[in-house]
Amino acid sequence: MVTAVQNDMPPVTSAFSTLGCADLELDEALGLAARHDLDAIELRALGGTIDLVAYFTERFGSPSGLAEALKTSRVGLCAFDTSLRLVGATRQAKEEFLRYLPWAEAAGVKSLRVFDGGETGDDGELAEALSTLDWWRETAEREGFEAEMVIETHDFLALPDAIPRFIEAAPGCALLWDTHHTWRKGGQNPVDTWKQVRRNTRHLHIKDSVSRPGPRLPYSYVVPGSGEFPMAALLSALAADRYAGVMSLEWEKLWHTELPPLELALQAARQNEWWSLARSGK
Numbered sequence: 272m273v274t275a276v277q278n279d280m281p282p283v284t285s286a287f288s289t290l291g292c293a294d295l296e297l298d299e300a301l302g303l304a305a306r307h308d309l310d311a312i313e314l315r316a317l318g319g320t321i322d323l324v325a326y327f328t329e330r331f332g333s334p335s336g337l338a339e340a341l342k343t344s345r346v347g348l349c350a351f352d353t354s355l356r357l358v359g360a361t362r363q364a365k366e367e368f369l370r371y372l373p374w375a376e377a378a379g380v381k382s383l384r385v386f387d388g389g390e391t392g393d394d395g396e397l398a399e400a401l402s403t404l405d406w407w408r409e410t411a412e413r414e415g416f417e418a419e420m421v422i423e424t425h426d427f428l429a430l431p432d433a434i435p436r437f438i439e440a441a442p443g444c445a446l447l448w449d450t451h452h453t454w455r456k457g458g459q460n461p462v463d464t465w466k467q468v469r470r471n472t473r474h475l476h477i478k479d480s481v482s483r484p485g486p487r488l489p490y491s492y493v494v495p496g497s498g499e500f501p502m503a504a505l506l507s508a509l510a511a512d513r514y515a516g517v518m519s520l521e522w523e524k525l526w527h528t529e530l531p532p533l534e535l536a537l538q539a540a541r542q543n544e545w546w547s548l549a550r551s552g553k
Contacts, residue, residue, distance in 0.1 A: 284517040286311040286349050288476070291522030291533035294319050297330065297340070304346045307537045311349035313384075313474075313519045321525075323351060324370045334377030341378055348380050349517045350421065350447075350474060356388030357400035357422065365406065375418040382421045382474060382517075384447055387437075392427035397440060400427075404441055421473055423447040429457040434467045447474040449521070451500060455480060455490055461505045465512075474517040475509075477502070477545065485527070492527060494536050495520065496543035503544055520545075 286309055289300050293316035304312050317326050331337040341348065355368040371383055389396035407420050422444055427433050429452040438444065446468055453464045465472075479498035485491035496502070520540055524530045539545075 283515060284311050284347075284349055285309045286313050286517055286519040287533065287537065288313040288315050288352065288519055288521045289317055290315040290352075290526070291520070291524045291530075291536065293317070293321075293525040298344075301344045301346045303534070303537075305344075307541065309346065309537075311347040311517070313350045313352060313517070313521075314348060315352040316525055321354070324374065327374050334373045337374055338377040338379075348378055349519070350382040350384050351375055351380055352384040355385040355403075356426070357385060357403040358388030358396045358427065359399070360388075360403040360406075365403075369410070372414070372416055372418060376416065381418055382445070382447075383418050384421050384423055384474075386423050386425045387428040388425075389427035392430055392433035392436065396427055397436065400437070401440055404444065419445050419473070421445045421447045423476070424449050424453055424468075429453050431457055431459055434464070438467070438471055442471075444471055445473045446471045447476065448472045449476040450505060451476065451478045451480065451521075454500060461501060462508045465505065465508045469512055469514070472514075472516060474519065475514075476519055476521040478521050478523070486529060487527065492523065492530060494531070494539035495545045496539055506544060506547060 287304065289295065289312055292300055292303060295303065295317065297317055300312050300317065314323055315321060317323060318330070320326055327337050331340055351371050351374070353368050353371055355364050368385070375383060387400060389400065422428070424434065424446060428437060429449070448464070448468050450461050453459045454461050477495070478492060479495050479500045479502070480490045480492050481498045483491045520536060522530065522533045522536045524533060
């Protein structure tokens, strides 16, 4: 167990991504989070689809209908996870992204996840990513949007040395740090990566794996605390800097159907130090 976490820590928002329970309805996903005493859920899929706008329209009719449905839940929504990529953002992709905004504004969701995209992080990809950010800033300012674009370290930002270059070019950007991607894919020590991203990170993805090839990847995801991810060291670093953002379990069952149910992953996370930072503020 991690002993560095103190009781006077600022509150961390504990959450999970609905990537792990894609077939559930919104109320069922909120109920699952409530049963595990979590603060929020991060919406990637609901009702068997990742087209959340289509789902919201069918189930709630309008953004105000979604807002009304959320009023009785003690569990909040910490993010909408979109499919936009900064590198390769076509006009159609931008239009698809903007479809989320009325729903986010009505529901009070402040974070819209986007991917970094790209493969190398070379000068061309970096310029393309910055161009998409400029488009978003201009659009958000013109339309008065309150939601923030939060960039996941998923593709080129998982590579060594890419994050410092990106942050230097876009110092005000908000990051969703996928702690597993920069460690497993990028080969970086999470404690070292945290030093690079701590001023920009609003949201963390956490997960665990072992160095055993799986059906789709050169490693295999396992329930939290049973793999090789150095979570204790990361939690100590987060606690030392008084991290107070979102900590979300991303259980990728929609993409990796061989994984056990999200319920089991949540139970495992509660039984070890994985939630100690979030629990310390309660």
